[in-house]
Amino acid sequence: MKNLQPSDPTSIGAYPLLGRLGAGGMGQVFLSRTGSGRLLALKTIRDDLSSEPGFEERFAREIRNSDRVRSPWTVTVVDYSAPGQRPQWLATEYVPAPSLADWVLSRGPLPRNALLSLAAELGAAVQAVHQAGLAHRDVKPGNVLLARDRPRLIDFGVARAADDSRHTRLGVSVGSPGFLAPDQAVGAVAAEPADVFSLASVLVYAATGRGPFSRAGEQVPAATLLYRVVHEEPDLTGVPPELLPLLTACLAKDPAVRPTAAQLNAWLAERGARTGHWQQACPPDLAGEVTQAEHSARTLTDIAQTSVAAPAGRAPAPDTLLAAPPERRRRPAWLLPTAIAAVAVTAAVVATVHFGTQRSSAESSPSRQGQPSASATASKTPSTPSASAPESLAPGTALKVIEATFELAAGESVVAGARTLAMQEDGNLVISDEDGTPLWATSTKGEGNSTRFQPDGNLVVYNSGGKPLWSSRSNGNPGAILVFQADGNVLIKSDDTVLWAAGTEN
Numbered sequence: 066m067k068n069l070q071p072s073d074p075t076s077i078g079a080y081p082l083l084g085r086l087g088a089g090g091m092g093q094v095f096l097s098r099t100g101s102g103r104l105l106a107l108k109t110i111r112d113d114l115s116s117e118p119g120f121e122e123r124f125a126r127e128i129r130n131s132d133r134v135r136s137p138w139t140v141t142v143v144d145y146s147a148p149g150q151r152p153q154w155l156a157t158e159y160v161p162a163p164s165l166a167d168w169v170l171s172r173g174p175l176p177r178n179a180l181l182s183l184a185a186e187l188g189a190a191v192q193a194v195h196q197a198g199l200a201h202r203d204v205k206p207g208n209v210l211l212a213r214d215r216p217r218l219i220d221f222g223v224a225r226a227a228d229d230s231r232h233t234r235l236g237v238s239v240g241s242p243g244f245l246a247p248d249q250a251v252g253a254v255a256a257e258p259a260d261v262f263s264l265a266s267v268l269v270y271a272a273t274g275r276g277p278f279s280r281a282g283e284q285v286p287a288a289t290l291l292y293r294v295v296h297e298e299p300d301l302t303g304v305p306p307e308l309l310p311l312l313t314a315c316l317a318k319d320p321a322v323r324p325t326a327a328q329l330n331a332w333l334a335e336r337g338a339r340t341g342h343w344q345q346a347c348p349p350d351l352a353g354e355v356t357q358a359e360h361s362a363r364t365l366t367d368i369a370q371t372s373v374a375a376p377a378g379r380a381p382a383p384d385t386l387l388a389a390p391p392e393r394r395r396r397p398a399w400l401l402p403t404a405i406a407a408v409a410v411t412a413a414v415v416a417t418v419h420f421g422t423q424r425s426s427a428e429s430s431p432s433r434q435g436q437p438s439a440s441a442t443a444s445k446t447p448s449t450p451s452a453s454a455p456e457s458l459a460p461g462t463a464l465k466v467i468e469a470t471f472e473l474a475a476g477e478s479v480v481a482g483a484r485t486l487a488m489q490e491d492g493n494l495v496i497s498d499e500d501g502t503p504l505w506a507t508s509t510k511g512e513g514n515s516t517r518f519q520p521d522g523n524l525v526v527y528n529s530g531g532k533p534l535w536s537s538r539s540n541g542n543p544g545a546i547l548v549f550q551a552d553g554n555v556l557i558k559s560d561d562t563v564l565w566a567a568g569t570e571n
Contacts, residue, residue, distance in 0.1 A: 066096060066361055077154050078146055080107055083362075086159075091220075092152070096159060096362060101554060101566035104159035104362050105143055108220075109152040124153060133197040135508070138190030138218050160217050161358035163351075165271060166206035172348065174274045177305055181338040182346035183216060184268050184308065188333055189340050190218040191264050192326035195257045202255045204263035205244040206270050213355045214538075215343045242290040243276035248320050250291045258320035261329065265315035266299075273303035277316060307336060363562065467547040473516040481549030484569065488516045494526050494535070496555055496569050504569040505555075507535040518547050522564060524557060539564035 067085040069075075073095075076082055080097040086106055087094045091114065097107040114120055128145050141158040165183075169175070175183060187209065194201050203220060210217040242250070246262035249255040269277040277299030278290055299316045301309060311332055317323050324332070333339070465481035473479065473494075478487035483499040492514035496505040513529030522545030524537040539545060542559040549555055554570035556563050 066358070069095075077107060077109065077152070078144065078150070078156070080105060080144075080156060082107070097156065099143070099566075099568065101556075101568050101570065102563040103143075103566055103568070104161075105156045106140075106159045107154055107156045109154045112152065115151060115153045121148065121153065128155060130199060134194050134199065135197075136190065136193035137215060138186065138193060140217055140219055157219070159362065160210045160212050160219075161362055162210045162212040162217070162355050163358075164207050165209040165211060165216070165267065168211055168348075168351070169206065169271060169274055172350075174303070175271045176348065178346040179348055180268070180272050180305065180308075181333070181336075182343050183271055185330070185333050185338040185340050186216045186343055187218065187264055187267065188326060188330040190216070191260050192330055194218070194260070195326050200256050201260050201263075202249070203241075204260050204267055205241040206267055207241070209267060211347065211351055211355075213344065213352060215340070242287040242294070243279055244270075245291070245294060246320065247295045247318050250294050256320070257325065258323045261315050261323050261326060262317075262320070264326075264329075265312045268308065268312060269299065269301060269304060272305060272308070277301060277312075462551040463548050464551055465549040467518060467549075469518050469520040469522070469545070471518040471547070475512070475514060482551060483553055483571075484549055484555060486549075486555065488514065488526075492526075492528070492534075496567055498553070498569075504553075505567045509534040521545075522557060522559060524565070537565040 069082060069084060073082060073085070077095070077097070080099070082095045082097055084096045085093070086096050092109040092111045095107045095109070097105040099105065110124070115124075125145070125148070128142060131139075131142065140160055142155070143158060144156045146153045146155070163171075174180075187204075191201065191204065201218065204218065208218060208220045210219060244263045244266040246255065246259035248262075249259045266277050269275075275281055276290075278293040278297065279285070280300075295318075299313075301312060304312060311324075311329065314322075314324055315329065465479070467479070473486070473488035475488055475490050475492070478485050480486075484504075485497045485501075487495050487497065489495055490512075492509050492511035494507040494509060494514075494516050495503045497503050507526050509526045511528045511534070514526055514534065515529075516524065516526050518524050519540070520543055521540045522542030523540035524547065525533050526535040528534055537557055539557045542557075542564055545557055545559040545564060547555070548558055550570070552570045555567040557565040
């Protein structure tokens, strides 16, 4: 993370900029935050891309499509630019973690166990994209974040918009040449097999410190790399023997003979490489680097909250993605319970759009800790609306404070002021206002789901078998509290630090 430059704006889209996270082929990436303190990665799009005919429409469409991939290996889209706004931008949840590209560049190739775990996690990530009927089109080391709980695959919405088949021009390829599939390099429509090729190239990089068509330490033009991808065989020297057959198959020139992501994952599972073991297998010093990134981001946020005034213009979205242009609505219709027939038509239209949540990835460091508490600080009541908070209370006043361990079974809820937190019978954890209108939800479902606010500060939704479905990712903070505020927001706090916010303030 770097300081802002004098030429950088202080805000974009009413979101304050706190620092620079990096730059790429599409534009600059800044650290930002919502009004409630939730950290964001805000990516601006280069003007030359934005000016391309039809790019703005593709950009909006692909960002909407990208959220069809509801997987633990992606990041939440929070907001993006309105039609005609320049620069165009996209805000997602911030993941404090190095990219695979940066980690390998500074620390070298991954050890064997970490490599096998990475293969399983990224294979599952790509399979989730394909199951949603999409292709990523830009799988590369810079788009893989080595997060604490699991790797994340990022940026496919922007990549798809830039690499639309109607947008391809002779001699122009979008992405990193050393990781593109040959079918993509020659201008063909990049589909699922291209992602499999790119994934294999990324794993070669993780294993050896170079791509399959690069030489150690060399600097070659993009055209040379593209020629090698199309015409030469990959160099797999240094790849662990157990991965050679799989990567060789994935790097086939003919897309028709490459395995699918599902076949790749089945092959890995047969050899013991399964998802869910990243935290145990990743390099030991990675956790320390992630902790340092978290601390740096929180420090910048604390400084900004005390010294940066809210920018002029429209208010930042309260941890929700505003509905897609041209109409930008505050509360996406998908949040309404499925039982409400009055919104059935609307829900059907936006059922695949998941932008309204402040969701975190499923199974995100959410291991159950301790035994269920016989009693809790807050009483559980039937899910009925309550009276509004007295107007005389200051907005930050706590109406109710809940300490761990606290649980909500299906059908149970807790009420404070104008907010009700309910574990619905359909398995969805929902925050509603005094009229019963849902304001926030985890978008989980399943008979027998329960919610647990754990001693480590994590709020988790579990299914009936004890598998985590959603997490606030506020773990690692013993003594944290769940706070219902007079302004309507629901927070997880540790001392004065906000670890998570639902964004339901009035």
